[in-house]
Amino acid sequence: MSDVLASLRHLLPSERVLTEPSDLEHYGRDWTRQYPPAPLAVALPESVEEVQALVRWAVEQNVALVPSGGRTGLSGGAVAMHGEVVVSMQRMHRILDFDPIDRTLTVEAGVITETLQQAAREKGLYYPVDFGSRGSSQIGGNIATNAGGIKVIRYGLTRDWLAGVKVVTGTGEVLECNRGLVKNATGYDLRHLFAGSEGTLGLIVEATMRLTDPPRAPQVMVMAVPDMDSLMQAFAMFRARLPLTAFEFFTDKALAHVLAHGGKRPFDSEAPYYVLVEYETPDEATSEAALAAFEHGAEQGWLIDGVMAQSETQAAELWHLREGITESLASRTPYKNDVSVRVSRVPAFLADMQALFAREYPDFEVVWYGHIGDGNLHISVLRPEAMAMQDFVTECGRVTGMLCEVLQRHGGSISAEHGVGLLKKPYLDTIRTPAEIELMRQMKRVFDPHGILNPGKLFDS
Amino acid sequence: MSDVLASLRHLLPSERVLTEPSDLEHYGRDWTRQYPPAPLAVALPESVEEVQALVRWAVEQNVALVPSGGRTGLSGGAVAMHGEVVVSMQRMHRILDFDPIDRTLTVEAGVITETLQQAAREKGLYYPVDFGSRGSSQIGGNIATNAGGIKVIRYGLTRDWLAGVKVVTGTGEVLECNRGLVKNATGYDLRHLFAGSEGTLGLIVEATMRLTDPPRAPQVMVMAVPDMDSLMQAFAMFRARLPLTAFEFFTDKALAHVLAHGGKRPFDSEAPYYVLVEYETPDEATSEAALAAFEHGAEQGWLIDGVMAQSETQAAELWHLREGITESLASRTPYKNDVSVRVSRVPAFLADMQALFAREYPDFEVVWYGHIGDGNLHISVLRPEAMAMQDFVTECGRVTGMLCEVLQRHGGSISAEHGVGLLKKPYLDTIRTPAEIELMRQMKRVFDPHGILNPGKLFDS
Numbered sequence: 001m002s003d004v005l006a007s008l009r010h011l012l013p014s015e016r017v018l019t020e021p022s023d024l025e026h027y028g029r030d031w032t033r034q035y036p037p038a039p040l041a042v043a044l045p046e047s048v049e050e051v052q053a054l055v056r057w058a059v060e061q062n063v064a065l066v067p068s069g070g071r072t073g074l075s076g077g078a079v080a081m082h083g084e085v086v087v088s089m090q091r092m093h094r095i096l097d098f099d100p101i102d103r104t105l106t107v108e109a110g111v112i113t114e115t116l117q118q119a120a121r122e123k124g125l126y127y128p129v130d131f132g133s134r135g136s137s138q139i140g141g142n143i144a145t146n147a148g149g150i151k152v153i154r155y156g157l158t159r160d161w162l163a164g165v166k167v168v169t170g171t172g173e174v175l176e177c178n179r180g181l182v183k184n185a186t187g188y189d190l191r192h193l194f195a196g197s198e199g200t201l202g203l204i205v206e207a208t209m210r211l212t213d214p215p216r217a218p219q220v221m222v223m224a225v226p227d228m229d230s231l232m233q234a235f236a237m238f239r240a241r242l243p244l245t246a247f248e249f250f251t252d253k254a255l256a257h258v259l260a261h262g263g264k265r266p267f268d269s270e271a272p273y274y275v276l277v278e279y280e281t282p283d284e285a286t287s288e289a290a291l292a293a294f295e296h297g298a299e300q301g302w303l304i305d306g307v308m309a310q311s312e313t314q315a316a317e318l319w320h321l322r323e324g325i326t327e328s329l330a331s332r333t334p335y336k337n338d339v340s341v342r343v344s345r346v347p348a349f350l351a352d353m354q355a356l357f358a359r360e361y362p363d364f365e366v367v368w369y370g371h372i373g374d375g376n377l378h379i380s381v382l383r384p385e386a387m388a389m390q391d392f393v394t395e396c397g398r399v400t401g402m403l404c405e406v407l408q409r410h411g412g413s414i415s416a417e418h419g420v421g422l423l424k425k426p427y428l429d430t431i432r433t434p435a436e437i438e439l440m441r442q443m444k445r446v447f448d449p450h451g452i453l454n455p456g457k458l459f460d461s
Numbered sequence: 462m463s464d465v466l467a468s469l470r471h472l473l474p475s476e477r478v479l480t481e482p483s484d485l486e487h488y489g490r491d492w493t494r495q496y497p498p499a500p501l502a503v504a505l506p507e508s509v510e511e512v513q514a515l516v517r518w519a520v521e522q523n524v525a526l527v528p529s530g531g532r533t534g535l536s537g538g539a540v541a542m543h544g545e546v547v548v549s550m551q552r553m554h555r556i557l558d559f560d561p562i563d564r565t566l567t568v569e570a571g572v573i574t575e576t577l578q579q580a581a582r583e584k585g586l587y588y589p590v591d592f593g594s595r596g597s598s599q600i601g602g603n604i605a606t607n608a609g610g611i612k613v614i615r616y617g618l619t620r621d622w623l624a625g626v627k628v629v630t631g632t633g634e635v636l637e638c639n640r641g642l643v644k645n646a647t648g649y650d651l652r653h654l655f656a657g658s659e660g661t662l663g664l665i666v667e668a669t670m671r672l673t674d675p676p677r678a679p680q681v682m683v684m685a686v687p688d689m690d691s692l693m694q695a696f697a698m699f700r701a702r703l704p705l706t707a708f709e710f711f712t713d714k715a716l717a718h719v720l721a722h723g724g725k726r727p728f729d730s731e732a733p734y735y736v737l738v739e740y741e742t743p744d745e746a747t748s749e750a751a752l753a754a755f756e757h758g759a760e761q762g763w764l765i766d767g768v769m770a771q772s773e774t775q776a777a778e779l780w781h782l783r784e785g786i787t788e789s790l791a792s793r794t795p796y797k798n799d800v801s802v803r804v805s806r807v808p809a810f811l812a813d814m815q816a817l818f819a820r821e822y823p824d825f826e827v828v829w830y831g832h833i834g835d836g837n838l839h840i841s842v843l844r845p846e847a848m849a850m851q852d853f854v855t856e857c858g859r860v861t862g863m864l865c866e867v868l869q870r871h872g873g874s875i876s877a878e879h880g881v882g883l884l885k886k887p888y889l890d891t892i893r894t895p896a897e898i899e900l901m902r903q904m905k906r907v908f909d910p911h912g913i914l915n916p917g918k919l920f921d922s
Binding site for chain 1: 645
C-alpha cells in the first residue's frame with residue numbers, strides 16, 4: 001500500500017476508503033462510457049468536517065479530488081482516470097431541515113433528486129427540477145451542473161431553486177453562500193458561481209432548496225406534427241394559450257426505439273415529429289382552451305393527430321414516449337450532443353444541422369429530441385455495429401467540431417445542460433472566448449490555488 | 462487643465478467630457494446624501510468601443526472609473542469623491558433588438574427602467590422588475606445592483622430576467638455573457654457574477670432582458686392589521702389562496718407621512734400596521750377567493766378593515782400609500798437601513814429590532830415598511846431638526862452596528878437590495894466571512910487587475 005493511501009486511511013474508517021477494482025471502476029466513471037476509470041481510491045465522508053479533512057489532506061499530498069454525486073453525468077465531469085481520489089457524497093444523504101414558511105428543504109449534497117422531490121410532496125409542496133435520472137442523481141451534482149431537464153420552460157434550472165449552498169473550497173475553507181435569504185445584496189453571489197462549476201471551485205456539501213406549490217391538475221397530450229415549421233407554430237400557440245409545464249419533442253426515429261422497447265404507440269397516425277405538451281388545468285376553462293388549441297392546430301395543418309391522457313397511467317405512458325428514449329438507446333452507447341440556440345433560431349439551426357448530418361453521417365442513425373421551448377436539442381448518434389468504438393468516437397468528434405461551427409453561426413452552445421467535463425472540453429472555445437476562458441482559469445486559481453479540485457475538467461488549468 | 466484631463470479630451474468630443482462644478486456635483490453622487498462628490502470629470506460614452514477606450518485610458522493614466530446609471534442608489538455605490546472619472550451611461554440608451562419568439566429586449570445599459578417596461582408593454586409583454594425609482598434608474602445599474610423592488614415575491618430579482626449581458630472588464634476586454642440562451646452549461650456563469658457586483662468587476666454596456674406575459678387583471682387591496690403575528694398569518698393565508706404579485710407592508714407612522722404629503726386615507730380605521738396585497742384575478746373564482754380570504758382574516762382578527770380598488774385610479778392611490786413613503790420622507794434625508802431575514806424569522810427579528818430601536822433611538826422617529834414576503838424591511842431613521850447631520854449619521858452608524866448583531870442572531874443580511882457601496886461597507890463582515898471577503902477581493906483582481914473599477918466600493922482592495 002502506498003504512503004498516500006496509508007495516510008488517507010488515517011482520515012476515515014477503513015470501510016469508507018474503497019480500493020477494490022470493482023469499486024474503482026464503479027465510482028470512477030459516469031454515464032459516459034469512453035473514459036477508462038482509474039482512481040487511486042474512493043472516499044466516503046459523512047460530514048462537512050471529513051470533507052474539509054480530505055481537502056487538506058489532498059493539498060498536503062498533492063492528490064487530486066473528483067467530487068462524485070450520482071454519476072449520471074453525460075460529459076465525463078465525474079470521471080476519475082488519473083489516480084485521483086473520488087469523493088463520493090453518498091453517505092451524506094440526510095435531510096437536515098424543512099421550513100414551512102420559507103418553503104425550503106435543507107439537505108446534504110448526497111440526497112437523491114427523487115428523495116428531495118418526495119420529501120417536498122410529503123409537505124404538500126413541490127420541487128420542480130426534474131429529469132430522467134431523478135432516481136440516481138444527487139442534489140450536489142445537480143447544483144454542480146446546474147441541472148435542467150423536462151420542466152425548465154415553466155420552472156427554470158437548478159440555480160433558480162437554490163436558496164443557499166455550503167461549499168468546501170480548495171483550501172478546506174467552508175463557505176455558507178446566501179443562507180436561504182430571498183434578498184441579500186452584499187457582494188458577489190458565490191452561490192450562483194458554484195451552480196454549474198462542475199466541481200472545479202469547491203465541493204458542495206449542503207444546500208437549501210426552495211419549494212413551490214404543486215402544479216394544479218397537470219394534463220398531458222401527445223401530438224403528431226408534419227414538419228418543423230408546424231412544430232414552432234404549435235409551440236407559439238400553446239405557450240400563448242396554456243400554462244405550460246413542459247413542451248418536449250422527439251422524432252419518428254426516437255419513437256421507433258421506444259416502441260421497440262415496450263413503449264405504447266399513442267395513436268395510429270405517423271409523422272416525422274411528435275410533441276408532448278404538459279400544462280396545468282386549474283379549471284374547466286383551461287381544459288376547453290386546450291381542446292380549442294388542438295382543434296385550431298389541426299385546422300391549420302400543424303397537428304396531424306393527438307391524444308390526451310385520460311388517467312394517470314396513460315399520462316405516465318405518454319411521458320414514457322419521451323423519457324424512455326435514453327434508456328431505449330442505452331445498449332447502443334450512443335455518442336451524444338446536447339446543444340442549444342435561442343428559441344427563435346431553432347428552425348434555421350435545425351435545417352443546417354440536418355444538412356450537416358445528412359452529409360457527414362450518411363451511414364449513422366441519428367436520433368434527436370429535446371426541449372424545444374428552451375431551444376435545447378439532444379442528439380444521439382448510433383454506432384454501426386461493425387464499427388470499432390474508437391473509430392466511431394473519433395468520427396463523431398470530427399463532426400461535432402463541424403456542428404460547433406453551425407452553432408456559432410446561430411449563436412448557440414455546444415452544451416445546453418450536460419456541462420463540459422471532459423467530453424466538451426475540446427469545443428469550449430467555440431462558445432467562450434479566449435478572454436473568458438482565461439478569466440475562468442484565474443477564478444479557479446482563486447478558489448483552488450493548489451489545483452486539486454477536479455483538475456482537467458472544463459479546461460486545462 | 463491637467464495632463465490627465467487633456468488626454469481624456471482626446472478620447473471623446475468635448476461636449477461629452479463634463480467638468481463644470483454643477484456637473485461634477487450632479488454626476489458625482491447618488492440618492493445617498495452624506496458623501497461630498499468630487500470627481501475629476503464626467504465622461505459620456507456613446508458606444509462599447511468608447512467605453513473600452515475609456516478603460517484603457519484609465520489603466521494608462523491610473524485613474525479610477527465610477528460607472529454611473531440613474532444614480533438612484535441608496536448605498537453610495539455610484540458616488541465619486543476622490544477625483545475619479547464618472548462614466549455615465551446616459552447616452553447609451555438605445556433599444557437594440559426585440560425578439561418576439563424568445564421574448565427578449567436587448568438594450569444599451571443606459572435605458573431607463575420605465576422605458577424598458579414601456580417597450581415591453583408595446584409588444585404585448587411585461588418586464589416585471591419594478592420599484593419606485595423606475596423613472597430614473599437605468600437597466601445597467603439595475604443589473605449592477607441586482608435590483609429587487611415591489612414584485613419580487615412573484616417575479617424575482619433583476620438577475621432572474623437577465624438572459625445575457627455585455628461587459629467591459631478592467632482591462633478593456635469585452636465579454637458577451639450567455640448571449641440570450643435559456644440553457645448554456647459551458648463553465649462559470651459570469652452573467653450571474655456581474656449581477657450585483659456594483660461596478661467593481663466590469664462596466665455593463667448592454668443587456669438582453671427576458672419578458673413575460675402581463676399579469677391578468679391585477680387587483681389591489683389595502684388592509685389594516687393589529688399586530689405582527691396577524692400580519693404573518695395574513696401573509697400565509699393570502700399566499701396559499703391567491704396568485705400574489707405583491708405583498709407589501711407599512712406602519713402607521715409611514716402612513717402618516719404619506720397622508721401629510723397628499724396621500725388619501727384608505728379607510729377610517731386606524732391600526733399599527735397596514736398591508737397592500739396585489740394579485741391576479743384571471744377569473745371569477747379568484748375574486749371570490751380574495752373576498753373569502755379577507756372575510757376569514759377578519760373573523761380571525763388578523764384584519765381590522767380593508768378596501769379593494771374599484772378602479773385603476775383607486776389602485777394607483779392605494780399603491781401610492783406604499784410607494785409614496787420614500788418621497789414623503791425625502792426632505793428629512795433619513796438614514797436608511799435595508800435588511801432581510803428568512804421570512805420565517807421575521808416576527809422574532811422584528812421583536813428584537815423594535816426593542817433595539819426603543820432602547821437606542823429613544824428620541825428619533827423610526828419609520829419602517831417593506832416587502833414582508835421577501836423578508837425585507839426598509840427602515841428610515843429621521844433626524845431631529847436640532848441635531849447636526851454628522852452627529853446624526855454617527856449615531857445611526859453606531860446603532861446600525863448593533864442592528865447587525867441582531868441580524869446575525871437571526872441569520873439576516875444588512876443589505877437586502879440596496880447593495881453595499883460605501884454605506885454598508887463597514888458592516889460587510891457581519892454577513893460575509895473573512896474568507897469570503899478575501900475571495901471576493903481576489904476575484905476583483907482577476908477582472909480588474911489595475912484596480913480602476915469603482916475602487917473602494919464593496920470592500921477596500
